Amino acid sequence: MIILVGYATVEGQTRKIADAVAAAIEKAGHRALLLDVTSGGEYAVAHPEAAILCAPVHAARYPAAFASFVGQEVSWLNSVPSAFVSVSLLIRSEFEEEQEEARQYPDALLAESGWRPGLVHHAAGALRYTEYDFFKRWIIRRMAEYENAPTDVSRDHEFTDWQALSAFVQAFLDEAKA
Template sequence: MKILIVYATIEGQTHKIAETMAASLEKRGHVVALTNSAEAHEFGLERPEAVILAAPVHAGRYPTPFVDFVHREQDWLNGLVSAFVSVTLSIQSEHEDERALAQKYPEALMAETGWKPDMVHHAAGALRYTQYDFFKRWIMREIARKEGARPYDGNDVEFTDWTALEGFLDRFLAMASTAATKV
């Protein structure tokens, strides 16, 4: 199967998630093209049979270039088997209201753009302390402390559940294969 993965990234975790999905799909024998939504004007894959989009949430929104891409390509996206990976630390929050809010971010994107992915997967991101300036590092440490995350030790902390991501890919491939046999 030919699969296109389009992602947006801010601090690098969504890019890492997209690369991991691409590598996993390629190991399973699929042809995969990976592209950043900010540069996705031409695809390196002719007529993909399925597409996975991935983007992080920062300050309650997905990156503008990503939203613009989805809005611009929503007709094309709706014509393919598609899935969305929403990346936010809030999805693994100890607070139920924050997890509930994180689950609504994709709904807001769909309402804004008209895209209707067949599947949505929520993935936790990472705290990239080594990339933050003093002020952001301090804010993120305070947020992590309130969430009960391990104390800041100067290193980045990754929260992505890679096993759950593999399970999502299993379900996506099963769905895409079923859709392909119906055509």
């Protein structure tokens, strides 16, 4: 099976997640087509038979170019097995209300676009302190203190559960075969 792994990324963690999804697909004996959907590149050449899309949440929104891609491709996405990986730091919060908020982020995108993915996975992202400018690093560090998250700004901190992501991909592949 040929599977499109489309993604949008802001600081690089969603690209890393998409790479892991593509690697799991290839390891299972399928072909993965990795595409940054914000690049405007084409993917139709290989005629994907399924899709897993990955996007980060920043300020309670997915990147506009990602939402636009979903809107443009909704007919195709609904005609093949598809899944969505929503990437948010809130999913790892120690506060249940914030985890629930993160679980609801896809609702607006799916309602607005009409996309009906068969599976949705919530992945925790990363704190990319080394990539933030001074102001963003200062704000994120204050937020991390509140969340009891790492505040060492000299390095990045990754929270993605790679085993859960791999299990999600396997569940998708099992469902897509059926």
